[in-house]
Amino acid sequence: MTALQIIFLITAVITLGAAAMVVITRNLVHAALWLIMTFFGISVLYVLLNAGFLAVAQVVIYIGAISILMIFAIMLTRRVQQDFGPQTNAAWPWALVIAAALFGGLIWIFSGWGNFFTQAPVMGERADPLRQLGMALVSPEQYVIPFEVASVMLTAALIGAIMVAWERK
Amino acid sequence: MIPLSYFLVFAAALFSIGLYGVLARRNAIAILMGVELMLNAVNINLVAFWRYITPTQIAGQAFAVMVFAVAAAEVAVGLALVISIYRRRNTVVADDIDLLKF
Known part of the structure; x- marks a missing residue:
């Protein structure tokens, strides 16, 4: 340990x-x-x-x-x-069963995978993940389009949230 | 050192807890909290695979940033819907909001 x-x-x-x-x-x-x-x-x-x-x-x-x-x-x-009334719906035992089955299934799938107990490779002295991430988010070969789409989606979501929650007179 | 299995088992447990919350809770805001737990579990997995399997490519962290943006948008719209429904129907219980069920 x-x-x-x-x-x-x-x-x-x-x-x-x-x-x-x-x-x-x-x-x-x-x-x-x-x-x-x-x-x-x-x-x-x-x-x-x-x-x-x-x-x-x-x-x-x-x-x-x-x-x-x-x-x-x-x-x-x-x-x-x-503080009154049940906080869970009538089907909560089924929810528990489904969640436990999902956990068991995921562990079962992972345990058959060869890299399950792999150790982290050593990061080199020169490695700079932050710089790499920043470059990846604005470089046209990598993720600039998903990045811009995400910002447009955030704007749309905020305007939509204001419209939905607006109290009409 | 920590093997990859620790992170995967942790993320699987967190995802299952979130799934239970989504399926079992009656309050719509509590359901949104369960969704947040599931998104965080996915993020842990993305970053763990980046660190252990492909540390030279940054795709895992970039996807995690996208998941952050989607989570922020989801919670903003979801809470606006909850507040709007509360104002019209005076309830936040998901069982009572079933007009679209048929």
Whole structure:
């Protein structure tokens, strides 16, 4: 057991526990706070994977924007489902069975794959993933068109969200 | 060092938890939270495969950035729909919003 493995295991247990609390807790505001904790754990995993930019983007986008948006929406639609009534629908045992079967199936498929226990190749001294990512997102041979389409889609989604949530007099 | 299997098992577990949340929760906002968990699991997988299998090509990280953008758009439109439905029908329970079911 190396130090990195111990760090990974602690982070994974905390993150999975927080994710489980997101789906089982009754109070939605608490669920949103557990969701923030899950996002923090995933950000730590990005650091372990040498993806520093994604770790920062995870904190800024998911924790800073998406979670806050969720909390706003919860507070705007409150007092509907506070603490009465079941929080899960009638078919929740089937949902549990499907989720467990998916997990088992994924592990079964992975365990038959030759590279399952592969170790990370050493990153060279000269390797600079951040620079590589930046170049890839704006170079015409690589991902400039998906990048531009994503920005147009974000604009369309924001205008659409305003139109949908607009209160017509 | 951490083998690739740790990340794959973690991402599979996170995806399954998110799937359970999407299938079992009644509140529409809780369903959106489950979708976010699933998207994050996919992102972990993309970045792990980039780091362990193809570290010289940046495709995994570039796809993860696209997933970030799609997740932001999805949650903005989804929450706007939830708020609009709440205003008209006074409910956020997914079971009650089934007019398109037939």
